[in-house]
Amino acid sequence: MNKGRILLSVTGFNPQRWHELLSAERDVVLAPDGPEDPSITYAVVWKQPANILARLPNLRAVFSIGAGVDHLFNDPGLPDAPIVRVVAENLSQHMTEYVVWRVLDHHRQGTLYRNQQQKKIWHEPPQRSAADVSVGIMGLGQLGRVAANALLAIGFRVNGWGRTGRTMEGVQTFGGEAGLVPFLNATDILVVLLPLTPATRGIIDYKLLRELRRRNGIGGAVLINAGRGLLQKDADIARALEDGLLKEASLDVFELEPLPKTSPLWTHPKVFVTPHAAATSDPAHLVAPMLAQMDAFERGEPLRNVVDRQMQY
Numbered sequence: 001m002n003k004g005r006i007l008l009s010v011t012g013f014n015p016q017r018w019h020e021l022l023s024a025e026r027d028v029v030l031a032p033d034g035p036e037d038p039s040i041t042y043a044v045v046w047k048q049p050a051n052i053l054a055r056l057p058n059l060r061a062v063f064s065i066g067a068g069v070d071h072l073f074n075d076p077g078l079p080d081a082p083i084v085r086v087v088a089e090n091l092s093q094h095m096t097e098y099v100v101w102r103v104l105d106h107h108r109q110g111t112l113y114r115n116q117q118q119k120k121i122w123h124e125p126p127q128r129s130a131a132d133v134s135v136g137i138m139g140l141g142q143l144g145r146v147a148a149n150a151l152l153a154i155g156f157r158v159n160g161w162g163r164t165g166r167t168m169e170g171v172q173t174f175g176g177e178a179g180l181v182p183f184l185n186a187t188d189i190l191v192v193l194l195p196l197t198p199a200t201r202g203i204i205d206y207k208l209l210r211e212l213r214r215r216n217g218i219g220g221a222v223l224i225n226a227g228r229g230l231l232q233k234d235a236d237i238a239r240a241l242e243d244g245l246l247k248e249a250s251l252d253v254f255e256l257e258p259l260p261k262t263s264p265l266w267t268h269p270k271v272f273v274t275p276h277a278a279a280t281s282d283p284a285h286l287v288a289p290m291l292a293q294m295d296a297f298e299r300g301e302p303l304r305n306v307v308d309r310q311m312q313y
């Protein structure tokens with residue numbers, strides 16, 4: 001089999017670096033040639049224009065540029081070809097850095113100290129130890145598990161919630177709908193690393209936040225979302241912060257991105273905002289394994305990290 005040709009279809013950022021690196025080994029085009037293009041074997045995509053993949057009759061596999069694949073399922077013309085998502089050490093490393101950074105900042109009262117510094121206040125509040133704080137990771141998958149290990153190494157207690165309740169050493173795991181409330185009731189800092197699927201859309205609402213533990217640890221529950229914005233209801237988070245259900249939040253993702261300038265979350269004193277930057281897909285680390293997968297596939301080996309079409313993750 002010849003080396004299959006690639007369609008690189010991306011919106012929202014400049015794919016130049018991806019193009020350069022993929023082109024080093026394969027023929028790469030940025031758009032199909034005509035209404036139907038039989039010359040394309042693979043699509044490498046991020047938020048591709050709707051129905052573009054339906055124009056590729058010989059498509060063998062779709063490679064998502066990110067770990068999340070919700071952008072693909074939005075396409076009404078998504079073909080039947082297998083979807084491969086990103087699973088990479090570089091990505092889990094970045095996400096772990098983000099999670100540890102945000103957990104430690106909330107745990108060590110970063111907001112309070114920044115406020116004190118502005119007012120030149122010299123005051124030392126009580127200090128808690130990590131062992132008294134339970135971090136609950138919603139979505140104990142590829143990214144969640146690496147982050148969990150880093151938090152365990154620092155000394156936090158770690159809970160994990162997933163669909164199937166897969167276990168992990170050192171982590172108290174909970175599974176499915178039945179496990180959700182017990183998981184939240186045992187969690188002080190909630191870290192959301194779920195994929196966006198029909199089953200998880202809008203899950204982070206006021207009702208869910210009300211179940212978080214607020215009795216010890218850092219003096220109130222904390223939300224950190226680095227999964228997807230549509231997992232959460234922005235207005236419910238603002239309400240939970242006003243009510244004191246939540247002490248603080250770190251949000252990397254939002255219902256609408258870029259976060260509209262009118263959103264009260266931008267200037268909320270208890271919210272730390274980052275622009276969907278927790279873990280960026282870096283072509284320098286991701287293109288080589290993608291090309292290696294294509295080579296292996298052409299030698300007859302099975303694709304790895306294939307998305308379950310039914311579950312959409």
Ligand code: NAP
Binds near residue numbers: 166228277
């Ligand atoms: P993954 O390996 O597929 O893990 C997903 C986890 O979510 C699994 O533990 C899974 O449970 C759980 N889950 C899925 N559906 C569920 C449901 N209905 N109820 C309960 N648990 C459910 O995914 P990943 O590689 O860790 O990535 C997670 C997400 O992070 C991505 O989908 C993406 O949206 C997001 N992300 C964000 C950024 C950023 O910069 N902000 C960067 C990369 C990724 P099981 O273990 O039982 O299957």
